[in-house]
Amino acid sequence: MKQSWRESKSAFLAVLLVVTILLVGLHYRARRNGRASAPEQVVYFILRPFQISFSRFGGRVTDRWESLRRLQTLEDENRILRQRVERLDAKNKRLRIYEKENKRLRALLKLGPSEPPERIAAEIISQSASNWLHRVRINRGAIDGVAPKSVVFTDKGVVGQVLTVSRSTSLVLLITDPDAGVGGMLQRSRAVGAVKGTGGDLCEMTYLGAKVDVREGDTVITSHLGEVFPKGITIGQVVSVRKARHYSSLEALIQPAVDMYRLEEVFVLNKGQ
The missing domain is CATH 2.40.10.350 (Rod shape-determining protein MreC, domain 2)
Incomplete structure (x- = not known):
């Protein structure tokens, strides 16, 4: 039994050796003629579908990676542009506020009664919380030359008169107040x-x-x-x-x-x- 197995093994090795020598010879001969050998052609034929699949898969992965990279770049650029737009919008709002204030002040400077008394520009700093009492406080007082009964007005017309005066502020009685x-x-x-x-x-x-x-x-x-x-x-x-x-x-x-x-x-x- 053992002798038969050894003989089979020896025969297999001999056949494998002959096949190897034959393949090497065919390969060497094909190389000399500048062509691929038959074994190489067989291997290439078998592996070609896998190579194509791997190549396509690798291309898809590369394309997806490039797409993700471009998307990230676009998101970064979009974020930067949004920030710029927000800054410009805030600046534009401030400019519109300054423009309106400038128009109001220019209109005020054009107005004056027939007599040329001194005019003191002032801003409203508070209003009466009561619906019945119509009074406001301005940021000008005795140190600015404001006195009780001074007339208060805008470019559109009469506002009221000064009721009381402190050092740096004054209380104005509006013409809509019941006491006016x-x-x-x-x-x-x-x-x-x-x-x-x-x-x-x-x-x-x-x-x-x-x-x-x-x-x-x-x-x-x-x-x-x-x-x-x-x-x-x-x-x-x-x-x-x-x-x-x-x-x-x-x-x-x-x-x-x-x-x-x-x-x-x-x-x-x-x-x-």
Whole structure:
């Protein structure tokens, strides 16, 4: 049994040796002729599909990696651009605010009553928390030359008068306050009356004669009557006319020319200086 196995093994080795020698010879001969040997062709034929698959797979991996790299680059560039846009947007908003403020101040500088009293520019720093009391505080006081009863106005018209003064701030009584009063005149008919605050958004003009020519849309200005307000500053426009309680005179509701809820900058007039 052992002898038969040894003989089979020897025969297999002999055949393997012959095949090897034959393959080496074929390979050497093919190389001399510049061609691939038959064994090489067989191996290439067998491995070719795997090579193609691996090559395609490697190409896909490379393409995917390049895509991811480009995507990351685009995300970085997009983030940088968004940051630039945010900075430019913030800068643009600041410029628009400065532009509006500049327009308001330029408009204020163009306004002045017929007499040239000293004008003090001021900013609103606080407003009354009450819906009934219409008062604001400005950032100018005694050290700036502001005095009680000084007239406060904007480029659009009358705001009110200074009520009390501290060293560096002043409290302003708006013309819409119930305690406020100013002599008024209808610009068209030149009829005069008293303009009072109502505690709301409007003012009321009273003591108009029963036959006075007053209409909706008429402009009301400060009159020559009174010791505080100089003549000719706009108060507002008539929005409605009605008979007084005793029918002996007329009353008119006036929409102030100045929006008291959007005050930012004002001028203070000191006639005595």
